[in-house]
Amino acid sequence: MPHAFQHSVITEFRANAGKVGGPFEGADLLLLTTTGARSGKPHTTPLGYVRDGRRLLVVGSNLGAPIHPDWYRDLLARPTVRVELGDEEFDSLAVPAEGARRDELFARVVAEAPGYADYQDATDRLLPVVVLERPEPEATAPLIASLADKLVEVHTWLRGQLRHVHDETEAHFAARAAHGDGGAAPAPGLGLQIRQRCLAFCQALEFHHTAEDGHMFPTMEGYHPQLGHVFERLREEHRSIAAVQSALAALLADVAIAEPDRFRAELARMTKELTAHLDYEEEHVLPLLAEVPWPPTPPAS
Incomplete structure (x- = not known):
């Protein structure tokens, strides 16, 4: 055209x-x-x-x-x-x-x-x-009134996408095990559904952590210098998670995921590290954001 x-x-x-x-x-x-x-x-x-x-x-x-x-x-x-x-x-x-x-x-x-x-x-x-895929209609959209609410929304999405990838990967391995018992053969490698969802998750996670490191954490640390050790731990965890992302991204470079067992192991590592990271961040950071309005209040003219 x-x-x-x-x-x-x-x-x-x-x-x-x-x-x-x-x-x-x-x-x-x-x-x-x-x-x-x-x-x-x-x-x-x-x-x-x-x-x-x-x-x-x-x-x-x-x-x-x-x-x-x-x-x-x-x-x-x-x-x-x-x-x-x-x-x-x-x-x-x-x-x-x-x-x-x-x-x-x-x-x-x-x-x-x-x-x-x-x-x-x-x-x-x-x-x-x-x-x-079209987004599923929400019966009642949660009220987003503060930056804490917004952060919870993002974390909930990340957890949900990671859970989807995990469930689809485990279904593949279950089908492969069933084939060993005479069941129908699973698709070769891991399917495009798993690849696309995992790649989208990794890209969204990278964007989220980059925004936190570049904007949110430095601003919050300026207001709460006594929590410098918390933000340093979160940044270090970002670096560790980024290494797992890189390993997953390398396995997703081709249309077919050629190493299902290695992918499964890296996905398990991502699940463990990211879950602990999100839990720690919510414990220490959410209380600081509860009074910050969302969307941000425009500056007075």
């Missing part, structure tokens, strides 16, 4: 709550914003989609070209993407489907949009089908 035309589609989409004219009039269209694998800059692409329950399916067709589109390579490097759908906007985890599941979802897409079959016929490349 030429850059100028793509830009005009994006502008029209945002101005009309997802409705566009021209060749896309009446089509199911979303905007996918990925982070450049090399540049680190955001890139927005209009894409057709098909619904699969609450999830959204997009196909890396690249109009049948022999190489994957840039947005697909981006999301393999940085799985957290931004989706604009009508007048909605939300963050999503992007996970390419694998094996029989990919074939099943591609058939579903083709049933609604037959043109994708023509794109597949035009190339020897297997067109990837990417599942975009």
Whole structure:
């Protein structure tokens, strides 16, 4: 899609709550914003989609070209993407489907949009089908009134994502053990679902700790110099956890996680160290943040 035309589609989409004219009039269209694998800059692409329950399916067709589109390579490097759908906007985890599941979802897409079959016929490349997860609706969103509340929200998300990765990894090993008893063989290596979720978790954790080291901790230490030993311990734990992150990142460098047993061991180390770190931080830091309003109060003009 030429850059100028793509830009005009994006502008029209945002101005009309997802409705566009021209060749896309009446089509199911979303905007996918990925982070450049090399540049680190955001890139927005209009894409057709098909619904699969609450999830959204997009196909890396690249109009049948022999190489994957840039947005697909981006999301393999940085799985957290931004989706604009009508007048909605939300963050999503992007996970390419694998094996029989990919074939099943591609058939579903083709049933609604037959043109994708023509794109597949035009190339020897297997067109990837990417599942975009939508956030689950919250019955009652917790009230975020202080910086302490915000920190708890972030920690809760990190714990939840780590638990998801752990549960999916253990399910893989359980399937592998069952195969030894004559059960169905598990997928080779560890699946893209585990890789994408773990990579997104590691990137979010790195961002969180960098923000704490660069902004929150120095500011708090200025107000509470008597707690210098607490902040030094937290910074040291950040360095230790970063080493585990690096080990996990090395195992996630390829699409397939080639060393499942080593990955499982590093994940267990991450779980142990991060859980103890978050518990210590909440014990010593949360009381200091309980009276700090969130969002921050804008300065008086």
